[in-house]
Amino acid sequence: MTEQVSPNQKFEQPIPDDVREHVRIACQEVHKSIAGLFPPEFREHRQKARKEILLAFRGLVDYAIQRIDEAAAK
Numbered sequence: 001m002t003e004q005v006s007p008n009q010k011f012e013q014p015i016p017d018d019v020r021e022h023v024r025i026a027c028q029e030v031h032k033s034i035a036g037l038f039p040p041e042f043r044e045h046r047q048k049a050r051k052e053i054l055l056a057f058r059g060l061v062d063y064a065i066q067r068i069d070e071a072a073a074k
Contacts, residue, residue: 035043 038046
């Protein structure tokens with residue numbers, strides 16, 4: 001019977017550097033191939049949309065900090 005391993009169980013030995021390098025290169029190649037599927041305008045629009053989402057989250061965090069500061073001042 002095979003031993004079952006929990007997904008949260010750590011490796012007994014670290015992942016070898018050459019395996020990490022292969023995974024890194026594979027990820028880079030996947031990103032390149034996906035980037036090649038879309039026109040530059042799409043990628044530009046996606047980047048601007050991503051920035052706007054991050055700015056929205058920043059606004060939420062700033063507002064939450066402001067409310068904490070206001071509650072502490074009372």
